[in-house]
Amino acid sequence: MNKSKMCGGKSKRVKIKICGLKQAEDVLLCRQFGVDLVGFVTEYPLPVPWNLTAEKTKFSLKEVRPPLRSCLVTGGTSGKTIALAKDLRPHYIQLHYRETLAETEYVARTLKQLGIRVIKTLPFSPFERLACFGTWEIEECVRLLNSTAVYAILADSRGPSNAAKNRTPIDIGFFRRIKKCAQKPVILAGGITSENLPKILSTAKPAIIDIMTGAESSPGIKDKRKLASIIQQVQGCREMGFSG
Numbered sequence: 001m002n003k004s005k006m007c008g009g010k011s012k013r014v015k016i017k018i019c020g021l022k023q024a025e026d027v028l029l030c031r032q033f034g035v036d037l038v039g040f041v042t043e044y045p046l047p048v049p050w051n052l053t054a055e056k057t058k059f060s061l062k063e064v065r066p067p068l069r070s071c072l073v074t075g076g077t078s079g080k081t082i083a084l085a086k087d088l089r090p091h092y093i094q095l096h097y098r099e100t101l102a103e104t105e106y107v108a109r110t111l112k113q114l115g116i117r118v119i120k121t122l123p124f125s126p127f128e129r130l131a132c133f134g135t136w137e138i139e140e141c142v143r144l145l146n147s148t149a150v151y152a153i154l155a156d157s158r159g160p161s162n163a164a165k166n167r168t169p170i171d172i173g174f175f176r177r178i179k180k181c182a183q184k185p186v187i188l189a190g191g192i193t194s195e196n197l198p199k200i201l202s203t204a205k206p207a208i209i210d211i212m213t214g215a216e217s218s219p220g221i222k223d224k225r226k227l228a229s230i231i232q233q234v235q236g237c238r239e240m241g242f243s244g
Contacts (some may be wrong), residue, residue, distance in 0.1 A: 014201065014234055017187065018227070019073060020050035020212040022220030027063035029222055033231045037092070038064060039210070041069040043084060045097055049219035050212070058088055065179055071119065078103050078110075079114035085116050094119040094154065101133050101144055117151035119187065124157045124171065138174070142181040153182055156211065157190035170196070172204050179206075194229035201234070209234075 018030050019039030030038050041050040041231035042057045052060075057072065069157040070090040074081055075097020085093050093116055095104055108118040122145070123129050133141045145153055155175040170191035177187045189210035191202060200206070215230060217223040 014206060015208045016029070016230070016234055017071065017208060017210040018212075018215055018222065019071075019210055020216070020220055021060060021222065022050060022052060024060045024063045024235055026222040029183060029224060029227060031063070031065065031068050033227055035068065037071055039073050041073045042088070043074055043076070043080070045076045048230045054084060054087060061088060061090070075099060078107050081107050082110055085111050086114065090116065092117045092119055092151070094121065096121045096154075098128065098131055101148070103148060105148045108151075112149050118149070119154050120145060120150045121154040121156050124174055138177045139181045142178055146177045146181075146183045149161045150184065152185040152187055153178060154187045154189055156210070167173065170200065170201070173205065175204050194233055197230060
């Protein structure tokens with residue numbers, strides 16, 4: 001198939017977030033390959049294999065240099081999240097737990113004053129959406145997030161109920177429903193690998209992709225060959241002018 005057709009035509013460049021980093025060497029690897037954003041799972045409330053203490057994250061953050069940007073993936077009370085952000089000063093905070101709409105808005109407005117942007121995960125599970133937003137209707141959840149100071153919405157098949165799972169299947173339909181209603185950037189995550197990436201870019205047309213286990217040899221350890229293949233796939237579409 002012609003690559004321009006596979007990648008979906010002309011648009012802005014797709015950005016790449018590599019998440020679940022646990023060692024400074026992998027930050028250097030992401031810098032080498034031109035990754036846009038690196039994510040560190042930090043002080044997460046549940047036991048997951050990618051979790052870091054604030055001190056360990058601080059060590060890795062020293063290797064994050066422009067144009068590479070940093071994101072802390074965390075959750076819990078608003079006070080804890082804000083204190084963590086003030087201490088580590090990432091570019092982004094990703095709320096990936098059971099934060100309510102009110103808690104999300106409070107954190108987003110507080111951190112916006114510090115120049116830190118907030119990404120809020122829209123859970124795949126309807127029960128988790130109900131707990132967070134008071135409704136499990138996807139479109140209504142997006143409408144509520146549109147009215148907040150949140151910078152971007154993350155469409156992810158991974159949530160608190162399956163946080164420790166090594167691989168989660170992607171759901172393009174879920175992403176499309178969010179993207180259709182969103183007035184903010186929508187990030188696509190969950191089950192992305194170099195093998196399925198061309199089809200994902202073609203069918204979903206995301207502006208930002210978030211990859212964790214698809215770039216790993218083991219939890220938290222990034223695989224150079226897998227990462228190179230992912231970059232190659234995205235770069236091929238960038239050269240044709242494609243993104244979401």
